[in-house]
Amino acid sequence: MDGFGRKVERFLQFFAEYGGYRKVLEGLQNTLTIAVLGLIIGILIGTVIAAVRVVPKYKMLPRILNAVCTFYVGLFRGTPMVVQLLIFYYVLLPILGMNMTGVQVSIWVFGLNSGAYISEIMRSGIQSVDPGQMEAGRALGLSFSTTMLQIVIPQAVKNILPTLGNEFIALIKETSVVSFVGATDLYVAFSYIGSNSYEFMVPYLVMAMIYIVLVVAITLLIKVMEKQLGKSDRRK
Amino acid sequence: MSKQAEENKEVIIDVKGLKKSFDQKEVLNGIDVTICKGDIVCVIGPSGSGKSTFLRCLNCMEDPTGGQIFFDGVDIADMSVDINIHRQHMGMVFQHFNLFNNKTVLQNIMLAPVHTRTAALKKNKAASGYTSAAQIKAQAKEEAMALLKRIGLEDKADVYPSTLSGGQKQRVAIVRSLAMKPDVILFDEPTSALDPEMVGEVLDLMREVAREGMTMIIVTHEMGFAREVANRVLFIDGGRILESGAPETFFAAPKNPRLKEFLSKVL
Numbered sequence: 001m002d003g004f005g006r007k008v009e010r011f012l013q014f015f016a017e018y019g020g021y022r023k024v025l026e027g028l029q030n031t032l033t034i035a036v037l038g039l040i041i042g043i044l045i046g047t048v049i050a051a052v053r054v055v056p057k058y059k060m061l062p063r064i065l066n067a068v069c070t071f072y073v074g075l076f077r078g079t080p081m082v083v084q085l086l087i088f089y090y091v092l093l094p095i096l097g098m099n100m101t102g103v104q105v106s107i108w109v110f111g112l113n114s115g116a117y118i119s120e121i122m123r124s125g126i127q128s129v130d131p132g133q134m135e136a137g138r139a140l141g142l143s144f145s146t147t148m149l150q151i152v153i154p155q156a157v158k159n160i161l162p163t164l165g166n167e168f169i170a171l172i173k174e175t176s177v178v179s180f181v182g183a184t185d186l187y188v189a190f191s192y193i194g195s196n197s198y199e200f201m202v203p204y205l206v207m208a209m210i211y212i213v214l215v216v217a218i219t220l221l222i223k224v225m226e227k228q229l230g231k232s233d234r235r236k
Numbered sequence: 237m238s239k240q241a242e243e244n245k246e247v248i249i250d251v252k253g254l255k256k257s258f259d260q261k262e263v264l265n266g267i268d269v270t271i272c273k274g275d276i277v278c279v280i281g282p283s284g285s286g287k288s289t290f291l292r293c294l295n296c297m298e299d300p301t302g303g304q305i306f307f308d309g310v311d312i313a314d315m316s317v318d319i320n321i322h323r324q325h326m327g328m329v330f331q332h333f334n335l336f337n338n339k340t341v342l343q344n345i346m347l348a349p350v351h352t353r354t355a356a357l358k359k360n361k362a363a364s365g366y367t368s369a370a371q372i373k374a375q376a377k378e379e380a381m382a383l384l385k386r387i388g389l390e391d392k393a394d395v396y397p398s399t400l401s402g403g404q405k406q407r408v409a410i411v412r413s414l415a416m417k418p419d420v421i422l423f424d425e426p427t428s429a430l431d432p433e434m435v436g437e438v439l440d441l442m443r444e445v446a447r448e449g450m451t452m453i454i455v456t457h458e459m460g461f462a463r464e465v466a467n468r469v470l471f472i473d474g475g476r477i478l479e480s481g482a483p484e485t486f487f488a489a490p491k492n493p494r495l496k497e498f499l500s501k502v503l
Contacts, residue, residue: 058299058315135297136334136409140348140416141324150347154338 004201011193011202020193027189028210034106034178034185035171041111042167046118049073051148053123069119076116082177084109089181102183106175114171121163125156158229165222169215186210245272248308248419248451249294255302256286256293256475263289265475266303271453273419276446278462278483279455281472282498287455290472291422294453295319295326308419324352327413327421331429333405335397335412342393345380345412346373352416376415383411387441403434407441414445421445423454459502463487471495 014020049069055062076084089105100108129152137147157164176187190207194200249271256264263286271277281287292298294305296312296319305313312322336344353372356364366372384390387407397405406426413421426442427435439461446452446465456462462469462483469486471479471494479492487503490496 130332130334130337132330132332132334133336136328136330136336137348138320139295139297139323139328139330140413141320141322141352142348143320146351150351151336151338158338 007199007202010197010199011206014193014197018196020189020196023184023189023192024186027184027186030103030106030178030183031172031175031185032214034103034110034175034183035168037107038110038114038171039168041108042114042118042171043122043164045111045115046120046122047153049115049119050122050126051145051153053119054126055144073116073119076113081109081113081174082180084113085177085181102178102181105181106178106183110171110175114167117167118164121160121167122156125160125163126152128159129155158226161222161226161229165218169218172214172218173211245274247271247306248273248275249453250306251294251303252306253303254290254293254300254305254313256289256298257301263475264293264300267472267475267477269470269477269480271420271451273451274449275451275453275468276466277453277468277470278466279453279470279472280457280459280462280498285473286475287472288424291424291453291455294422295323295328297328324348324416325419327416327418329406329409329413329421329423329426331425333397333402333409333429335400335405335409337397340394340396341384341389341400341408342377342380344397344408345383345415346376348412349376349379349415380411380415383415384408387411401434402430403437406430406434406438410438410441410445418450420451420453423452423456425455425457427456427458457502459487459499471498473498 015024049072052062052065052069055066057063057066085106088109089100089102093100093105126148133151133155134144134147137151138144142150175185178185179188179191186207190203191200194203197203247270249269251267251269251271254264254267255262267290269277279287279291289298293300293313294307296305299315300313303313304311307322307326310317310322312319335341336347339347350373353364353366353376354369357366357369357372361367366375381390381393384393387410389404389408392400392404392408397408400408410421410426423442427438430438435458439458442452442454442461443465454462454466464483466483468480469483470477471486471490471492473494479486479490479495487499490499
C-alpha cells in the first residue's frame with residue numbers, strides 16, 4: 001500500500017499545485033452544463049415530438065409532421081452520439097460557416113440526441129394517462145393543446161419521472177465523449193492530470209467517484225421531485 | 237305535455253340522419269331526433285346498441301360519419317366549425333367521472349371557465365365583459381365555491397380527486413360542467429360506475445339540475461329515474477331509435493317488440 005500512498009500524494013500535488021483543480025472544475029462545469037442544457041433542450045424537443053405523435057391524424061399537416069418526427073427519431077437513435085458530434089463539428093459547422101465551441105456543439109447535439117429518446121419516453125407517458133382526461137378537457141371546450149399542457153403532460157411527466165431521471169444520468173455519463181470535439185469535460189481534466197504526473201490510477205479513480213457522487217445526488221433529487229408531484233396521488 | 241306547449245318550445249339540438257361507423261362496423265344507422273330547450277331526454281337500450289356513441293356524437297367526441305347535428309342552428313357535424321366554442325355550451329358528464337387528477341377539486345371546477353373567459357378577454361376586452369385576468373379568477377373561484385357549497389363539498393375544495401368517493405367525484409364532475417353555464421348537459425351512464433349506495437346522491441343532484449330547467453340528455457340504466465324525471469324516453473337498438481315517447485306511455489304501453497323484450501328483462 002506504500003506505493004498507493006505515494007500515488008495519492010503525487011495526484012494531490014498535481015491537483016493542487018500545478019493547476020489540476022482548475023482543469024477539473026472547468027471539466028465538471030462543462031459536464032454539468034452540457035448534461036443539464038442538453039436535457040432541457042431534449043425535454044422541449046421530446047415533448048413537441050410526443051405531442052405531434054399523439055395528435056389525431058385526420059388532416060394533412062399532422063401526418064406530415066409525424067413523418068418528419070419519425071425521420072428525426074430514426075436518425076438520432078440510429079447513430080452513435082460520437083458520430084453525431086463529429087458530423088456536427090467537422091461537417092455541418094464548416095458547411096454552414098458557423099463558429100461554435102466544442103461545448104456549444106455538444107450542448108446542441110446532446111439536446112437533439114436526447115430529444116429523440118425523450119420523445120419516446122414522453123409518448124409512452126402521455127399514452128399512460130387515462131384517455132378520459134383528454135376527453136373531459138375537450139368536452140369542457142378546451143382545445144387539444146390546452147388540455148395537453150394543463151392536464152395530460154403534467155400527469156405524463158409524473159409517470160415518467162424515474163425514466164427521465166435515467167436519461168439525465170445517461171447524459172451525464174455520456175458527456176465523456178465530448179473530448180472528440182475538443183471540449184474539456186471531467187475525462188479530459190483527469191487525463192490531463194494523469195499524463196502530466198505520469199500516474200493515471202488515482203486520477204481515474206477520483207473521476208469515477210465524482211461521477212458516482214453526481215449520479216447519487218441526481219437520484220436523490222428525483223426522489224424528492226417524485227414525492228412533490230405525488231401529492232395528488234394515492235400510491236405513496 | 238300538451239301539443240301546444242310542445243310547439244312553443246325552442247329547438248336546441250336537431251339531429252338529422254346521424255350515422256357513425258368505426259372502420260367497417262356501422263354503429264349508428266341514421267338517427268333523427270329533435271331536442272327542445274328544457275327537455276329531459278333519457279336514452280335507454282341494450283349494451284352495444286349505440287346509445288353511448290349517439291351521445292358522444294352530439295358533442296363530436298366521436299366524429300359523425302354522416303348526417304347533421306344542428307346545435308343552436310349550427311351544423312357541428314361539419315368538420316370545419318370550431319367545435320371548442322360549441323362544446324363550451326354543451327357540458328358532458330362521464331361514466332368514470334374523469335376529474336382532472338393533477339388538479340384540486342376547486343381547480344377542476346375553475347379551469348375551463350377561467351381559461352375560456354381569459355381567452356375571450358384577450359381576444360376582445362370590450363365584448364368579453366371582463367376587466368382583468370384577476371377579476372375572472374376571483375369570480376370563477378366565487379362561483380366554484382358556491383357550486384361546491386351547493387353539493388356540500390366546500391370542505392373538499394383543496395383536496396385532490398383521488399381522495400373522494402365515487403359519488404363525490406361524480407357530483408363534482410356535474411358541477412364542473414355546470415360551472416361553464418352550458419345550455420345542455422350530456423350524461424353518459426353517470427351512475428354505472430358507482431357503488432349502489434352512492435347512486436342516490438348523484439341522481440338527487442341530477443333531479444335538482446333538471447328542476448332548474450337545464451336541458452339534459454341522459455344515457456342511463458336507471459329505469460325508475462328515467463320514468464320519474466324524463467319528459468321523453470328514447471329506445472335505441474341496432475343504431476336506430478326504435479321507439480320514443482313520454483315515459484308514461486313508453487314504459488306502460490311499449491309498442492316495439494324489441495323494447496317490450498328489453499323492458500321485460502330490466503324492469
